[in-house]
Amino acid sequence: MVNYLIFILVVAGVYALLAQSLTLSWGLTGLVNLGLVGFFAIGAYASAMTTKWAGWPIPLGIAFSILVGLGVGFLVTISTLRLRDDYLAIVTLGFAEVVRLVASNEIWLTGGTDGIAGVPSIVPRAWGPNYHITMLVIVTSLAITVHLLLNHLASSPWGRALRAVREDQVVAAVAGKPVVLLKAQAFSIAAAIAALAGAIYGHYTSYVAPEIYQPLITIYVFLAVTAGGVGRPLGALIGSYLLIGFLELTRFMAEVVPGVTPVQAAATREIMVGLALILLLRLRPDGLLPERNQRAPKPVAVHPKGTTS
Template sequence: MLSYLVAIAIIGGIYSLLTLGLNLHYGFTGLINFGHVGFFALGAYASALLTLAGLPFAAGFAAAMLIAALVALPLGLLAIRLRDDYLAIVTLGFSEIIRIVITSEEWLTGGVQGLPGIPRPFGGLGVGGAEYAYLGLVVALNGLAFLLVHRLAASPFGRLIKAVRDNEVALVSLGKDPVGVKIRVFMIGAGLAGLAGALYAHYITYLSPEQVIPLVTFYVWMAMIIGGTGRNAGVVLGAGILVLILEGSRFVRDLFPGVLDTEMASIRLAIIGLCLVLFVLFRPRGLIGDGVER
């Protein structure tokens, strides 16, 4: 039972990193990113492939963040001037392109057969010790990411990104460049998603295209909405609640003993969707909302 709780905490921490990156995009800057899972996938496969080639874990994690951030640069230059709805479509298309490339380039990624045997840190500590050590790593990286985003939001640059969200026209009239601000934010949020992908890859030790579908981005949006956009503590709380909802919905099967597995998957999604609807109805700004009208 304890090992199951540790596993839930690790997955919750990974979702927390993902949500912190998306909150930087949307909560602070107002960028609608529906392709967040694409950066997650880049980080996961980059770190997995590099460590399988013999590089240390630190190099894999660093490469995951760097590659995700660098890929966000041209995407940002192409799409950042678009209106919100078009930006959402472009980013969603980007994540699907990444998934298609992963599926088709079997020589590198294993394609639909997946990429097995990804090494996990702390293997010498034994099964139990490795789990606790990995949880400590996830918590530490979450703490660093939380501090980074918090300090960024409290800095003069943070006031700029909030101005982009609230009134971009006024920002331009003051002689500021919102495009440069958006691109930098896009890259930082993508780097956090890449780091989350690396943590996921080395914990699960197996990757396949089915793990990086758009549904993952929907889950991250759900965590941000539940916790409260624009508040770091809110999105971390939202990520924890999201994982509890996802895991708790698994036990609903006990209430429907005659239901097939395929039908049960649809019921789980319906329950998750209902939870989101209820949060939007009764807590539209999330559990720890920022009070800003959007």
């Protein structure tokens, strides 16, 4: 039981990192990145390929994955700069699919659908339970560090400028904010955080393959951030632990529902996850920890004509 809890906490820590990434791009800057899992995948591959095949030391591999995340994030921003939020959402969704397809089909580069097994671990797996405990310490401290850095950034002038861009790009531009640069910075740094999460997860589970990086993961992170509170780094952090905790809890809840087949129990679990989010949104539309400086009561998306309110 203890091993299971430790493992769940490590996974939740990885989700917390992803949630911090989403908080920066979506929560603070208003850029909807539905391709989050694509950056997660890129980070995992960058570190796995360099450490397993090129024999790089792991810290170097992880640093490289952050750089690659930063670079690809920047490329994606400059090619989507002029897009409205809802367009960006769908284009990034496509980006994640392209990443998965390239990873599956370019066998010479990525090893194809077989993936890369035996990715070196950060500390020896042979330590047994201590391996997982050490990883828990590493992942948790990483999540907290990234969280503190993000908190710091969020309350800095830069963070306030990002919020200004989120609330109204035109006003922000008129006020002299370098909107394009701010967006590119936020999106690239967010991509780098997701890549870091990917690298860590890859080294932890020692396996990287295209089929791991499905849209399901992006959806889960969005649920975590929404539940915790969009725009509040602490909300995203707590939301991730709650999400993974709830996902695991539904396992035990589904087990006690009498007279259902395994597939019905699995469906029940997912229904519970969906319903929980719907209820949460209904009862606390701003998440469990709402952003402290309340946003203006208008939609986040910038629409050319009119609003829904």
